[in-house]
Amino acid sequence: MSDHTVAHGTFVIERAYPHAPEKVWAAWADPTQKAKWFGAPDGGMPAEMFDFKPGGRESRHGTIPMVRLSPSTSLTRTSFH
Amino acid sequence: MATETKTRSVTHASFTIERRFRQSPTRVFKAFSSEASKQAWFHGPEEWGRDVHQMDFRVGGRETSVGGPPGGPVSSFRAIYQDIVPDQRIIFSYDMDLDGAEISVSLTTIELKPDGAGTHLVYTEQGAYLDGWDKPDGREAGTRDLMDNLERYLEQV
Numbered sequence: 001m002s003d004h005t006v007a008h009g010t011f012v013i014e015r016a017y018p019h020a021p022e023k024v025w026a027a028w029a030d031p032t033q034k035a036k037w038f039g040a041p042d043g044g045m046p047a048e049m050f051d052f053k054p055g056g057r058e059s060r061h062g063t064i065p066m067v068r069l070s071p072s073t074s075l076t077r078t079s080f081h
Numbered sequence: 082m083a084t085e086t087k088t089r090s091v092t093h094a095s096f097t098i099e100r101r102f103r104q105s106p107t108r109v110f111k112a113f114s115s116e117a118s119k120q121a122w123f124h125g126p127e128e129w130g131r132d133v134h135q136m137d138f139r140v141g142g143r144e145t146s147v148g149g150p151p152g153g154p155v156s157s158f159r160a161i162y163q164d165i166v167p168d169q170r171i172i173f174s175y176d177m178d179l180d181g182a183e184i185s186v187s188l189t190t191i192e193l194k195p196d197g198a199g200t201h202l203v204y205t206e207q208g209a210y211l212d213g214w215d216k217p218d219g220r221e222a223g224t225r226d227l228m229d230n231l232e233r234y235l236e237q238v
Contacts, residue, residue, distance in 0.1 A: 010093070
């Protein structure tokens with residue numbers, strides 16, 4: 001009847017940074033800081049919306065390189081929005 | 082407010098509920114997509130009285146349900162629809178608030194598959210349960226109660 005499928009997945013990543021929680025927090029909470037690491041490495045994926053509060057929304061649009069690990073590792077340009 | 086110096090914690094858990102209904106996927110989908118139909122089965126125990134419910138069933142649309150036992154804590158359900166494939170799939174994210182305390186954030190996927198003339202429903206919920214307020218098995222039990230409500234509703238109409 002249809003080719004609609006759902007794969008449910010969960011992953012956990014742990015990192016230890018040599019910086020205080022306040023500094024790491026600011027990298028997520030401050031729009032200028034987040035734009036420097038989230039998305040394109042040159043800051044080429046600016047936020048169209050960045051409302052850092054419960055219920056707030058964040059939206060970005062751009063073309064960024066993403067590494068795909070399957071079926072074989074290759075660099076693929078993927079639209080992310 | 083219930084947010085005084087409570088220890089912060091997160092418990093991650095998933096559960097899956099499967100049900101088979103005699104009604105078609107189109108009929109079951111309508112029980113989720115029509116505001117009047119959903120209000121007929123999506124609610125707490127009878128003694129809670131009627132919740133305050135609103136639904137904007139489209140991708141990006143919101144749904145809220147606010148209610149609770151008389152004189153007891155007020156529960157708020159706040160959802161955003163993320164993906165809708167008519168008669169086949171509904172995905173929404175939601176959070177729960179208990180008297181002002183954020184108690185959980187979840188992602189729910191409902192798949193409807195033809196099962197003879199009826200429907201095989203697969204309900205998958207992936208959740209983050211916050212600060213010890215609620216437990217995954219309690220949420221699963223509550224969701225099974227809702228699926229019982231849905232089955233009774235479908236048999237009535």
